[in-house]
Amino acid sequence: MTDNDKTQVFRRAAERGGTRSFTRSAPDDEDRRETRMFERGGGPAGTPAEAEEPEGPARARRRRHPVRRFVLWTIALLLLVALLIPGGTWVAIWYTARLDDRPPSDAIIVLGASQFNGTPSQIFQARLEHAAELYESGVADQIVTVGGSQPGDLFTEAGSGRDWLVETGVPETSITALDVGSDTLQSIQAVSEVFTERGWSTAIIVTDPWHSLRSRVIAGDYGIDAVTSPTRSGPAVWSRETQINYITRETGALIYYRIFGTSTDVAIDAV
Template identity: 50%
Template sequence: MSTGLGFGATVARWVRRTLVGVVLIGLVLVGGTALRVWQVARIDDYSHADSILVLGAAQYDGTPSSVFQARLDQGAELYRMGVAPLVVTVGGKQVGDEYTEAEAGRDYLVTRGVPADRILPVPVGSDTLQSIEAVAAALHARGLDSTVISSDPWHSLRARTMARDAGLQAWTAPTRTGPAVYTRESQLHGIIRETGALLWYQLTHFSADFKYKGDQ
C-alpha cells in the first residue's frame, strides 16, 4: 500500500515539474521574442538598397490612413536620402474599393515629391506575407534583390523575417510617427501583437495580421 502511494506521489511530482518546465520554456520563448521585436524596432538601417518597400495599410477612397501615411512619409524621406532609387508600394483592395493600397500609396508619394517613374506599385496582398511574397517576385523579375522596409517599428522584425524567407536581402528603417508610436499604450499593444504574430509565423509559416489600434 505504501509502495503504491509512494509511486503515485513520485508521478505527481514529475508531472508538476514537467508542467512548470513547459511554462518556464514558454515564458522564455515569448519573452525572448518580445525583446527581439523591441530591439529591431529601434534599428534605423540606412544602408543603400535596390528598393524601399513601404508596406500597405488601410486606405479610404485613395486616401491613406494615418498609419499608412506615416509609413509612406518615411518611404519618401528614405528616397530623398538616397537610400534606394526605387520605392515599392504594395497591397490589394477590399471588395467595393476603387483603389488598391499600392495605388493609393503611389499617388500619395507623388504628392510628396517622389517621381512617378521611381515608384513600383504591386497591387497584391491582403496581409504582410502575401504582400512581401508578391514584392519579392516583382523585384526578382527585375533583377533586384535588396530592400529596406518602411513600416511601423513593432512590425519590423516580422516583416524583415518574411522578406528574408522570400529570398530578399532586407533590413529596416521604420517610421517614428503615427498611431503605432503615439502612446505607451499603442507601443505595448504593438509589441504584444507582433510577438504573437511572429511566433505564429515561425510555427506555421502563415500570416496573422490585425489592424493597428487607431488605424483610421
C-alpha cells in the same frame, strides 16, 4: 573483568559477504544496550560496504520517485518555455522597433495600410513620408508600394501610395506599385516575385516600428535580405498604451507565423 566493564562481542558469518554483528554493552547502572549491524558486501575481507536498507513501503516509494520527478521536471520545463517564448518575442519586437538601418539597397519597400478613396490614412502617410525621405537621401533609387483593396474600394493601397509619392516629387519611373496583398505575408510574397524578376536582393522595409520584426522575418523567408527603417510619427507611436497593444498583438502574430507559416487572423491595425 567486572560487570561494569564494557563487553564487546563479535560474530562473523562463515562466508565473506555475510552479516557481522557488533554488540557493545553499557555498564550495569545504565539501562541501555546498543547494537550495530554492518552488512559486508561480496568484496574482499575488510572492504567497507554500505548497509542495505530493509525492504518496506518507504523504500518502494523512493523507487517510484524518479518517474514522478521526471514528470514534474518535464512539466516545469514546458511551463518555462511557454513563458520564455512569448516574453523573448515581445522583447525582440520592442528592440527591433528601435533600430533604424539605412544601408544602400536595391529598393525601399513601403507596406500598405488603409486608404480612403485614394487618400492614404495617417499611418500610411507616415510610412510614405519616411520612404520619400529615404529616397531623397540616396539609399535606394527604387520604391515599391504594395497593398490591395478592400471590397467596394475604388483604389488600392499600392496605387494610393504611388500617387502620393509622385505628388511629393518622387519620379513615377522610380516607383513600382503592386496592387495585391491584404496582409503582410501576401504583400511580401508579391514583392519577392518582383525582386526575383529584376535581380534585386536587398531592401529597406518601411512600416510601423512594432511591425518591423515580423516584416523582416517574412522577407528573409522569401529570399529578401531586408533591414528595417520604421516610421517615428503617426498614430502607431502616439501613446504608450498604443505601443504596448501593438507589441502584444505583433507577438501573437509572429509566433503564429513561425509555428504555422501563415498569417494570423489576429487583427493588427493599419498593417
